Amino acid sequence: MIAASVPKVELSQISQRFGEALALEPTYLSIAAGEFVAVIGPSGCGKTTLFNILSGILSPTSGTVRIDGEETTGKPGHVGYMLQKDLLVPSLSALENITLGARLHGRVSKQQREEAAQMAAHYGLGDFLDHFPHAMSGGMRQRVALMRTLAFAKDVMLLDEPFGALDSQTRLEMQQWLLRVWVETGSTVLFVTHDIDEALFLADRVVVMSPRPGRVSEILDVALERPRGLDVLTTEPFMSLKRRALDLIYGREPGNLDSSGSDS
Amino acid sequence: MSRGVAVTPRASRRTWLTLLTPVLSILGLLIVWDLVVRIFSIPKFVLPLPIDAFATIGEDWDSISRGIIATGQVFTLGFVIGAALGFVLAVVMASSKALFQALYPIMIVSQAIPVVAIGAALVIWLGFGLAPKLVVVAMIVFFPVLVNVLDGLRSVDADSVNLARAMGASRWRNFLVIKLPATLTPLFSALKMSATFSVTGAILAESLASTTGGLGVYLSTMQGRFNTPGVFAAIIVLASIGLVAFLLISVWESAATPWLRTSVVPRRRRFRRGTS
Numbered sequence: 001m002i003a004a005s006v007p008k009v010e011l012s013q014i015s016q017r018f019g020e021a022l023a024l025e026p027t028y029l030s031i032a033a034g035e036f037v038a039v040i041g042p043s044g045c046g047k048t049t050l051f052n053i054l055s056g057i058l059s060p061t062s063g064t065v066r067i068d069g070e071e072t073t074g075k076p077g078h079v080g081y082m083l084q085k086d087l088l089v090p091s092l093s094a095l096e097n098i099t100l101g102a103r104l105h106g107r108v109s110k111q112q113r114e115e116a117a118q119m120a121a122h123y124g125l126g127d128f129l130d131h132f133p134h135a136m137s138g139g140m141r142q143r144v145a146l147m148r149t150l151a152f153a154k155d156v157m158l159l160d161e162p163f164g165a166l167d168s169q170t171r172l173e174m175q176q177w178l179l180r181v182w183v184e185t186g187s188t189v190l191f192v193t194h195d196i197d198e199a200l201f202l203a204d205r206v207v208v209m210s211p212r213p214g215r216v217s218e219i220l221d222v223a224l225e226r227p228r229g230l231d232v233l234t235t236e237p238f239m240s241l242k243r244r245a246l247d248l249i250y251g252r253e254p255g256n257l258d259s260s261g262s263d264s
Numbered sequence: 265m266s267r268g269v270a271v272t273p274r275a276s277r278r279t280w281l282t283l284l285t286p287v288l289s290i291l292g293l294l295i296v297w298d299l300v301v302r303i304f305s306i307p308k309f310v311l312p313l314p315i316d317a318f319a320t321i322g323e324d325w326d327s328i329s330r331g332i333i334a335t336g337q338v339f340t341l342g343f344v345i346g347a348a349l350g351f352v353l354a355v356v357m358a359s360s361k362a363l364f365q366a367l368y369p370i371m372i373v374s375q376a377i378p379v380v381a382i383g384a385a386l387v388i389w390l391g392f393g394l395a396p397k398l399v400v401v402a403m404i405v406f407f408p409v410l411v412n413v414l415d416g417l418r419s420v421d422a423d424s425v426n427l428a429r430a431m432g433a434s435r436w437r438n439f440l441v442i443k444l445p446a447t448l449t450p451l452f453s454a455l456k457m458s459a460t461f462s463v464t465g466a467i468l469a470e471s472l473a474s475t476t477g478g479l480g481v482y483l484s485t486m487q488g489r490f491n492t493p494g495v496f497a498a499i500i501v502l503a504s505i506g507l508v509a510f511l512l513i514s515v516w517e518s519a520a521t522p523w524l525r526t527s528v529v530p531r532r533r534r535f536r537r538g539t540s
Contacts (some may be wrong), residue, residue, distance in 0.1 A: 055430040077432025087424045091445035091521070093529040103441055104433035117535050130534045135527030152431055 004248065008033040008188045009054070009233055014063035016049050021215035026063065029207065029216065031188055038203035039192045041249065046214020047192045051158050054190065055081045059136075065129045067156060080149035086141040088133040089153030093146045095120065095129040108121065114261045122182060124243040139170040146181065154185050159255045160192045175202060179228070196245045200238060201228060203243040208248045218248050271430050287406025309492050317496035324494065327482055328501060334477035338506065339395065339466040346462075347455060349402065350409030355439075355445075356415040357410075375407050379465065383472040384399075390473075397469035404465040405458040412450035420446045431470040449524070452517040 009031040011132040016024040024046040029039050039047055043207055052058035054065060059074035072078045088097045098116045118131055125143055133141055142162055149157050162170045162178075175198060182189055192200050199206045222241060224232055239247040294314045300306070301313050321328055333491065334431055353371075357364045386396035420443050426437045470480025481497055486494030522530050 052426075057426055057429050058309055076430045079430075081427060082428040083427070085421065085423060087421065087427050089424075089442065089445060091448075091523050093533065093535075095535050096529075096533070100428075100441070101431045104428055104431050104437050106437075113535065130529045131527055132523040132529065134523065 004038075004089060007031055008035070008068065009190070010066040011012075011054070012064050012066070013142070014050070014053055014060045014065065016046070016053065016058070017061045020055050024053075024060075025215035027216055029191065030173070033170040033188055034186050035205070036182055036191065036203045037205050037207060039190065039207045039209060040194065040196060040199045040245065041214075041217075041243075042207030042211055044214065045209040046211070047209060048160065049214060051081075051160050051190075051192065051211075054158055055079055056192060062079045076119075078153065079158055080153040082145050082149045082157065082159050082162050085162040086138075086145040088132070088141055088144060088148075091134055093130050094125060094136065094140075097144055098151050099132065100148050113153075116147070119150065120144075120147050122238065133170070137170075138166055139174060142166065142174060143177070146178070150185060150187070154187050156188045156189050158192075161194065164194065167202075171198070176230075178202065183227070187245045196242055196249075199247070200224075200241050201233060206245065208245060208250070220245060220248075230255035288354070312493040312496055314318050315392035317500055320491075320497035321501060322491040323481075324497060328479070328497065330477060331479035331482045331498075331503060332505070334468050335470065335479040335502075338397045338401060338469060338478065339462055339505065339509070341394075342398045342466065342469075343405050343458065344400060346402030347407030347409050347458070348492045350406040350454075351413050351447075351451065353406075354413035354417065358414055371407065371410060374403070379403060379468065380472065383469060387473045392473050396473045397466065400472070401462050402466040403416060404461050405455075408454040408458050408461075409451065412454035413447045416447035416450035417443055419450075447491045448517075448521050450515060456510055456517075459513055460506040463509075465508040467502065483505045 001225060009029075011029040013026045013028065014024065015026040027050070038063070039050070041047060041097040044124065049058065053060045053073075056065070056072055056074055057069075057078035063073070064071055064249075065073045067078050086153060088094075089100065092100070095117055096103070096108075098120055099108045099112055102112045120126065120129060123143065125140070125147065128136055133144070136144065139145060147161065149159075159178075165176045166174060179202065181187075191202060193197070200222055203222055206222060207216055208218045208220065209215065210217040220241060224235075224237060224241075297314050301311055312320075353367070357367050379406065382403065383400050386399050390396040390399070401513060424442050425438060428442050433441070466478070467480040467483065470478040471484060474481050483495060483498040483502075486492075486498060518525065528534070
């Protein structure tokens with residue numbers, strides 16, 4: 001057990017300006033080890049800015065990023081990172097793409113290859129290790145991309161709409177698959193999505209952001225039991241959380257909603 | 265694995281067809297040439313029969329083989345130098361916007377000047393040796409390589425570069441692993457295109473800056489004597505040099521870019537559990 005006083009990821013007073021425009025208001029966010037946090041909000045709400053700051057490729061105008069209590073502001077290489085585009089290197093096989101992190105730091109050792117292959121096989125990619133990306137389906141490619149993220153840094157993973165380009169059936173499969181990976185690896189996950197169902201289905205907490213300037217407008221606790229099956233999507237607690245989120249995003253007052261009474 | 269095995273017979277038959285088709289079509293071209301000369305009774309000093317042109321290659325083999333060596337040297341060295349310069353300059357120009365904006369106009373101007381004009385100046389500066397000829401050929405190869413490799417480098421998704429940065433990759437590693445593979449296809453397109461241009465360049469260079477040796481000199485000697493079979497002998501040899509260069513580059517391209525043709529990596533790159 002990690003002491004509750006040291007969060008896995010902590011953003012303090014992070015803000016970002018691009019010229020005159022304020023892309024992100026000073027933001028505080030703390031994520032516990034092993035927590036699954038989703039971020040939803042319309043485009044322009046600063047999600048991508050937040051991600052680039054967390055991954056270290058963007059230095060914020062103000063504020064600090066801490067991972068395990070250690071400051072990593074503006075320093076890349078501490079967290080895994082995955083986008084809607086799989087960004088697989090077309091000239092590398094699935095396994096070579098999974099070990100991309102090691103390749104980018106020099107040679108891929110035999111042990112790294114073995115471990116990556118074992119992990120990929122465990123998560124259903126065993127038959128595709130030697131395939132080039134063009135020979136794989138969209139869902140498979142996203143699995144490879146997630147394995148690449150895991151192989152590089154399984155502690156903290158930033159997933160920016162990773163399933164956004166998949167058809168809805170594949171997406172449902174991928175969500176359940178991701179939950180399995182998350183449970184088994186104990187990763188801390190920050191997951192950006194446009195899809196409220198996806199956010200509520202996956203996450204422990206949902207950070208709702210709003211645009212101009214980008215800011216955190218509310219954080220919803222998703223107190224739904226785990227493991228979650230697809231049937232959770234139609235339960236009353238899920239529905240009331242969804243109504244809440246819709247109201248937050250589209251800016252209506254939650255006045256006449258019959259809430260389940262216990263969500264605050 | 266089993267799928268790979270099942271595909272093999274059909275794939276190998278296709279390989280044979282792809283090898284056979286060009287041979288047949290060139291043979292067809294020679295037959296058409298032969299028929300045209302015979303049907304229209306074209307005199308030998310206007311257009312010789314293919315067989316006469318080939319016979320001349322045999323008769324003049326001494327000077328032609330020396331010509332192949334001399335011209336081949338100009339062609340090969342000039343080609344390699346031009347391609348290498350084009351590639352390196354593309355990488356340099358892609359690395360900084362300021363450098364790109366400063367150098368690109370100069371590159372375009374360098375192409376707007378006719379090679380013949382540059383060649384004349386080069387002869388004055390460098391004399392009749394190998395150097396001016398190499399420069400002429402290199403100038404021809406250089407530009408397509410530069411432009412294509414630049415396009416390849418700029419086609420790389422900025423998010424891919426960011427991903428590699430987020431993984432803590434150095435600029436050099438990022439270039440090597442993410443960007444370099446994207447230059448291969450456009451690079452090979454440029455090389456194939458230039459392979460045929462550079463033969464022309466080599467002949468042109470020889471006509472500007474040679475007194476002995478190369479096929480360009482052989483060609484103008486034959487032309488001076490109104491020896492049409494000799495001219496066509498030179499044409500056939502020159503075309504063959506271009507063709508061989510083109511084929512060699514194509515074979516190299518196939519080996520260097522397996523992902524464009526197959527779904528599984530080459531055998532030596534496959535994963536084997538627990539082996540040395």
